[in-house]
Amino acid sequence: MTSEVRSALGDDLAQAKASTPSGTVSAEVVDVTDVGVNLNLGGALLLDVPCVDSYRNRTAGDWVAVRPGARPVVMWRLGEDPGDVDEATIRSLAKEVALDEQVIRAATWGTAAPAGSGWQTVQTLFLRKGAEGKVELYGQLASQSDTSPDAPPARTPKPVTISPTAYGTWRGGRPDDYADYPMQGDWTGRGARRGGWFYGSKIADACAGKTVARIQVKFTRRRGSGVNAKRPLHLYLHNYQQPPSGQLNLDDGPDELIALSVGATGTVTLPSSWRSQLASGAAKGIAIYATGSRDYMAVSGGSITITFS
Known part of the structure; x- marks a missing residue:
């Protein structure tokens, strides 16, 4: 955001503050970032707006009260009392x-x-x-004067979180040395990029002998690549335990399960067919791939959380 745009936005917010008796305005959370939230305020996308500590469990789609100004701040979430939850x-x-x-x-x-x-x-x-x-x-006992309590049922295995052992980007059929993180799309016309996360055999090993109820993957859209607005990740499965020296070939996909604005972090639940393939070892990891500049982005994260039943 340029200094001129930021200044104009600050003036608009100051006017909004003056016209609202409570000194706050309402806005919708577009995404959660590592330093705050991205907001939709009257059709304008505000990036990395800080939040007071009492605003917890932040989620895209929340409606919040914002204190306007040159540096707006999210004051609280609007809605029902969260006490029961x-x-x-x-x-x-x-x-x-x-x-x-x-x-x-x-x-x-x-x-x-x-x-x-x-x-x-x-x-x-x-x-x-x-x-x-x-x-x-x-x-x-030699004799029994009271009935024994039943043994408690066995606990469901605790969820397991697996971090990738490696990640990278491919372009033109080979690893792209100019990309530090997995990327998708083509910003310059030099060829579409595809990115991948690799886990060795850790996913199948963690699922062995257990019933998998859910597999979720956490992603963060990095700043400095593509447009700021929400854009979808085009997700695929792949069958590599380690990064290939040649092309990263893609399996099932694409599936647009999540869209993120710049700087945002989000978690996606994989479909049951993908869950089964990863749990059995038929698939080994996750990839992203898109053509053109519309959905161009760099993505970090890739940690996988497996929940059992």
Whole structure:
């Protein structure tokens, strides 16, 4: 944004402030960035607007109150009381922390020997360490005067986040040494770029023996490439554990699952067919590719979060 445009925008915002009794104006969050949010304010795209600390859980589509001025600031989110949602989130997190910290997972008893393997006997007390490292106790009784509580069900495996082991950009059938991050599109007419993220065998290894419920990928659209407005990522699968020395060939795609404005970070949930391929190892990683300048951009991130059921 040039100094002239910024100055004119500041004047407009100052006038808006003067005309609003509360001293704030409403705006819609376009995207969340690493330093604030991108806003749609009366049709103008404001980039990296800072937010007060109390504005948490920021999400594209939020309506917020903005304090106008030469340097606008987001003051609070508009909408319903988030108390109920916050309470459910806090309770869920507290339960996970308690289960992580407890040493004994289960204590049961009965007259028969315990079922399963791994038990160690101390007279009539049995104990073992489960898959999560939690201790399980079982007491074998000569006679039983009270029923044993049921052992709690096994926990669903915790989500796993996998960072890429490598990433890069290809143009003209070979790695593009002039690109520091994965890119898509063609800004100069010298050829369309395609970018990729690589994970070795870590995705399939993390999914082995588990039921995968969801796979999500987190991306950040980098500043300094393409137009500032929201543009879609053209996503593909690829079948490389490591960056190829020649062309990066693409598999399933394209799928426009997410669009980001400049500087924004967003998370996309992959479709079930892509989830199955990555979990089984039939696909190895994620790529982006577009032609022309409209959707030209550089993208970082690429961390994958796998949720199990």
